[in-house]
Amino acid sequence: MMSATLRSLGLALATAIALHLGAARAEDAANNVTIDNFTFTPAELKVNVGDTVTFTNHDDIPHTIVSAGKFRSKTLDTDNSFSFTFTAAGDYKYFCSLHPHMTGMIKVE
Numbered sequence: 001m002m003s004a005t006l007r008s009l010g011l012a013l014a015t016a017i018a019l020h021l022g023a024a025r026a027e028d029a030a031n032n033v034t035i036d037n038f039t040f041t042p043a044e045l046k047v048n049v050g051d052t053v054t055f056t057n058h059d060d061i062p063h064t065i066v067s068a069g070k071f072r073s074k075t076l077d078t079d080n081s082f083s084f085t086f087t088a089a090g091d092y093k094y095f096c097s098l099h100p101h102m103t104g105m106i107k108v109e
Helices: 004-030
Strands: 032-036 039-041 044-047 052-057 081-085 090-095 103-108
Touching: none
Parallel strands: 032 052, 044 103
Antiparallel strands: 032 039, 052 081, 090 103
């Protein structure tokens, strides 16, 4: 039979793991940019060095994500994604090379 102390310790450990996983999922969700109706949302995103941002195209036409000299996605069809890990602080302006009026900014701290 398990003692009350072991049960409490197990419950505390399970709670800590659940909270950590929940925080990690929330952080991952916060580092997403969606493409819809010819718009990047959010238009500006702040992340930390080492974070990965995922761009997902929800439009029914192709788009790209280009930050001159930094990164360039392949052409993304509907529901395709592109991810980039930011390894240096700075401001990363980006745009769609197929629709240059579409612009956004990633601020890496």
